Amino acid sequence: MSARTLYDKLWDSHVVESREGGAALLYIDRHLVHEVTSPQAFEGLALAGRGVRRPGLALAVVDHNVSTRDRRAGIKDPTSRLQVETLEQNCQDPAFRVPYIPLLDPRQGIVHIIGPEQGFTLPGATLVCGDSHTSTHGAFGALAFGIGTSEVEHVLATQTLVQKRARNFRIRCEGVLPKGVGAKDLILHIIGRIGTAGGTGCALEFAGSAVRAMTMEARMTLCNMAIEAGARTGLVAPDEVTFAYLKGRPMVPAGARWDAAVAAWRGLASDPSAVFDRDLLIEVDRLEPQVTWGTNPEAVVPITGRAPRLSEAAGPEAVAALQQALAYMGLAEGQVMRGVPVDVVFIGSCTNGRIEDLREAAGVLKGRRVAGGVKALVVPGSGLVKAQAEAEGLDAVFLAAGCEWREPGCSMCLGMNDDQLQPGERCASTSNRNFEGRQGRLGRTHLVSPAMAAAAAVRGCLTDVRELL
Amino acid sequence: MQPFTVHTGLAAAMLQDNINTDLIIPKQFLKTIHRRGLGRHLFHDLRYRADGSEIPAFALNREPGRHASILLAGANFGCGSSREHAPWALLDFGIRAVLAPSFADIFANNAVKNGILPAMVDPEALAVLAAHAGELEVDLTAQRIRAGAAEFPFRADPWARGILLEGLDEIEQTLRGIDRVEAFEQRRQAETPWL
Numbered sequence: 001m002s003a004r005t006l007y008d009k010l011w012d013s014h015v016v017e018s019r020e021g022g023a024a025l026l027y028i029d030r031h032l033v034h035e036v037t038s039p040q041a042f043e044g045l046a047l048a049g050r051g052v053r054r055p056g057l058a059l060a061v062v063d064h065n066v067s068t069r070d071r072r073a074g075i076k077d078p079t080s081r082l083q084v085e086t087l088e089q090n091c092q093d094p095a096f097r098v099p100y101i102p103l104l105d106p107r108q109g110i111v112h113i114i115g116p117e118q119g120f121t122l123p124g125a126t127l128v129c130g131d132s133h134t135s136t137h138g139a140f141g142a143l144a145f146g147i148g149t150s151e152v153e154h155v156l157a158t159q160t161l162v163q164k165r166a167r168n169f170r171i172r173c174e175g176v177l178p179k180g181v182g183a184k185d186l187i188l189h190i191i192g193r194i195g196t197a198g199g200t201g202c203a204l205e206f207a208g209s210a211v212r213a214m215t216m217e218a219r220m221t222l223c224n225m226a227i228e229a230g231a232r233t234g235l236v237a238p239d240e241v242t243f244a245y246l247k248g249r250p251m252v253p254a255g256a257r258w259d260a261a262v263a264a265w266r267g268l269a270s271d272p273s274a275v276f277d278r279d280l281l282i283e284v285d286r287l288e289p290q291v292t293w294g295t296n297p298e299a300v301v302p303i304t305g306r307a308p309r310l311s312e313a314a315g316p317e318a319v320a321a322l323q324q325a326l327a328y329m330g331l332a333e334g335q336v337m338r339g340v341p342v343d344v345v346f347i348g349s350c351t352n353g354r355i356e357d358l359r360e361a362a363g364v365l366k367g368r369r370v371a372g373g374v375k376a377l378v379v380p381g382s383g384l385v386k387a388q389a390e391a392e393g394l395d396a397v398f399l400a401a402g403c404e405w406r407e408p409g410c411s412m413c414l415g416m417n418d419d420q421l422q423p424g425e426r427c428a429s430t431s432n433r434n435f436e437g438r439q440g441r442l443g444r445t446h447l448v449s450p451a452m453a454a455a456a457a458v459r460g461c462l463t464d465v466r467e468l469l
Numbered sequence: 470m471q472p473f474t475v476h477t478g479l480a481a482a483m484l485q486d487n488i489n490t491d492l493i494i495p496k497q498f499l500k501t502i503h504r505r506g507l508g509r510h511l512f513h514d515l516r517y518r519a520d521g522s523e524i525p526a527f528a529l530n531r532e533p534g535r536h537a538s539i540l541l542a543g544a545n546f547g548c549g550s551s552r553e554h555a556p557w558a559l560l561d562f563g564i565r566a567v568l569a570p571s572f573a574d575i576f577a578n579n580a581v582k583n584g585i586l587p588a589m590v591d592p593e594a595l596a597v598l599a600a601h602a603g604e605l606e607v608d609l610t611a612q613r614i615r616a617g618a619a620e621f622p623f624r625a626d627p628w629a630r631g632i633l634l635e636g637l638d639e640i641e642q643t644l645r646g647i648d649r650v651e652a653f654e655q656r657r658q659a660e661t662p663w664l
Contacts, residue, residue, distance in 0.1 A: 016649055017649050020631045021627035021628030023628040025643060025650075027650070029664045036552075037553065039502035040504050040553070050640070064499075065500065077500075079501070083500050122664065124661065124664075130551060130553075131551055132575060134551075146551040147575070147578075148551055148553035148556075148575060148579035149553040149579075150553060150579065150582035154643065157644065158640060158644060158647065158650060159654075162639055162643075164628060197487075197544065197545040197571060200545070200573065230548065230574070232574050253663035257663045260663070261661075261663045296489070296548075321486065324485075414496050416500070423519075433550075435491040436491070437492070438496075441495075
C-alpha cells in the first residue's frame with residue numbers, strides 16, 4: 001500500500017461503503033451529545049419511530065446552558081431549563097438509553113473537556129459531536145469533527161455518517177516556544193497566517209518538534225481551534241505523551257487490550273513519505289504572545305503589534321470590512337494593542353479550561369490583585385478540573401487576587417447562560433471566537449492565552465505577559 | 470425533505486465575507502427544542518435594534534429582501550459554530566438557496582440536509598445578480614442561474630447536488646443497507662475490540 005497520512009489511515013479504516021458524488025458512509029466509534037444540538041435529533045427519531053442503534057457508544061452531558069453559580073439553586077431561565085431537562089428525558093427514554101452525566105455529578109463539564117478526561121476519546125477512533133470544537137479530540141489522533149443536528153440524528157439512528165473526504169494539510173511547527181508563549185498563541189498565529197477559511201475542506205495535521213514537545217492539554221488547545229481556520233478536523237499523531245495521558249483513565253482499555261491498542265496506535269502516524277496536499281512551516285522560536293484586535297480569529301497580531309491602518313487594506317471592500325471591525329471593537333486604525341483597557345477577563349472554555357490553563361493563569365495572578373473595575377471570571381472546564389485546582393490551592397490564588405471562582409460549563413465563551421458581556425464591555429478572553437455579539441450583544445472580545453488573560457486582569461488592560469514573568 | 474430542482478424567487482444581498490453562524494442566529498435563540506419558528510430571529514442583531522424595532526437599512530427589512538427566498542452573500546458564508554439553527558432560521562424565513570463564492574464546510578452540510586442549496590458563484594456574477602431587480606431562477610439540474618437575459622453557471626458539490634435533486638432521506642437510505650453496517654461492526658469487534 002502506498003504511503004498514507006494519519007488522516008488517510010483514520011478515514012480508510014472507517015469506510016463502510018462508498019456513496020454517490022465522492023462521499024462515503026463512515027462508521028462512528030464515539031458520539032458526544034449535549035443539550036443544545038440534540039433535542040431536534042431525538043425528536044426526529046421519535047417521530048420516525050426509530051431508536052438509538054448503539055447507545056453505549058454515546059455519552060451525554062449538559063454544558064452550554066448551565067449556570068456557573070450555585071448549582072443546587074437550579075436553572076432560572078425557563079428555556080435553558082427546558083433544554084437541559086429535555087436532554088435528561090431523552091437519555092432516559094427507553095427507546096434511547098444514552099449514558100448521561102447529570103449536572104450535579106462531579107464529572108460534569110464541557111463535552112470537549114470530559115471526553116478526554118474520561119478516556120472516552122481514543123486514538124484511531126472516529127468521534128463526532130454536534131459542536132464545531134469537536135476538532136479538540138484530534139489531539140489524540142482520533143478523526144474528530146463537529147456535525148449538525150441532522151447528522152446527530154443520523155449517528156444516533158445508524159452509528160454512521162455520510163462524509164466527504166478532506167484534503168491533507170500539514171502544519172509543521174518547528175523550534176521551541178519562548179517563555180510566556182504557548183499553544184494558544186501558536187494556533188492564533190496559524191489562523192492569522194492561513195485565514196479563517198484557510199483550512200476549509202482540509203484536515204489539519206499539526207506536526208513538528210514544537211508539537212511533539214507539547215503536553216496533551218496544549219495539543220488539545222491547538223486542535224480545538226482548527227475550526228477557526230475553517231478545518232473541521234485537527235490532528236496530532238499519537239505518541240508516548242498520548243499514551244501516558246490515557247493510561248488508567250476510566251474508559252480506556254486495560255491489561256492485554258491496552259497493549260494491543262497501543263501497538264495499533266503506534267502505527268497511526270503519517271508515513272514518512274506520505275504526500276500532503278498542502279504543507280506549511282511555522283518557526284516558533286521567535287513567536288510572541290498573540291491577541292486578536294478584530295471580529296474574527298484571523299484578525300490577530302502579536303501583543304507588541306497594532307490594529308491595521310485603513311491604508312493597509314486592499315480594495316474598497318476590505319476597507320469597509322476593516323472600518324466595520326474597528327468601529328465594532330471601539331479601536332482606532334493603527335491602535336497599539338498594549339494598554340487597551342479591559343472591563344472583563346474570562347478564563348475558561350473548551351479551548352483553555354483545563355488544569356494546565358488554570359495553573360498558567362494562577363502563576364501570573366499569584367500574589368497579585370485584579371485591577372480595580374475589572375471583573376475576572378475563572379470557570380473550570382469540568383468538575384474534575386475544578387476539584388484538581390482546589391486540591392492544588394489554585395482557587396485560593398484566584399480568590400485572593402479578586403477573581404470569581406465558578407462552577408464548570410461553557411459560560412462566557414458564548415453566553416448562553418447568564419455569563420455575558422454588556423454592550424460596549426471589552427473582554428480579554430481565553431475562548432475561541434471573537435465574532436460580533438459572541439459573548440453578549442455589542443460585547444468586544446480579544447482572544448488571548450490564559451497567561452495573557454491573567455496579565456490583562458492584573459494591569460486592567462491588554463498587557464504583554466512577559467513583563468510579569 | 471423537499472427536493473430542489475429549479476427555484477425562482479427574489480434575492481436579498483449581503484455581500485460581505487465571513488458571515489458567521491453567530492450572526493445568522495445568535496445564541497439566545499439556540500435554546501429552542503424545535504426546528505421551526507426561527508425565521509423571525511434570522512440575523513437578529515443586524516436586523517433589530519435593542520428595543521426590538523427594525524433597522525430600516527438592513528437587507529431583509531427592505532424590499533425585495535423582505536420577501537427573498539434567495540440570499541446572495543460573500544465568501545466563507547456560515548463559518549463558525551455547527552448550529553443547524555442557522556439553516557433552520559434561513560429556511561423558516563423562506564430562503565431556499567444561498568449564492569456565495571464559498572461556504573464553511575459544516576454549514577454547507579447542514580444546509581443541504583434541510584433542502585437549502587449552497588451554490589458557489591463567482592464574485593463578479595454575484596455583483597451582477599445583486600444589481601438585478603426582478604426574480605432569479607436557480608436551476609440545479611443545469612447548474613445555471615438566470616436573471617432576465619443574463620445567465621451564470623454555478624458550482625455545487627456533487628454529493629450535495631444528488632441529495633438535493635432527489636430530496637433524499639439519508640437515514641432511510643443507510644437503514645436500508647444496515648446489514649453492511651453490521652458486517653463492518655463484526656470486523657471492527659475482531660480487529661479493534663477496545664473500541
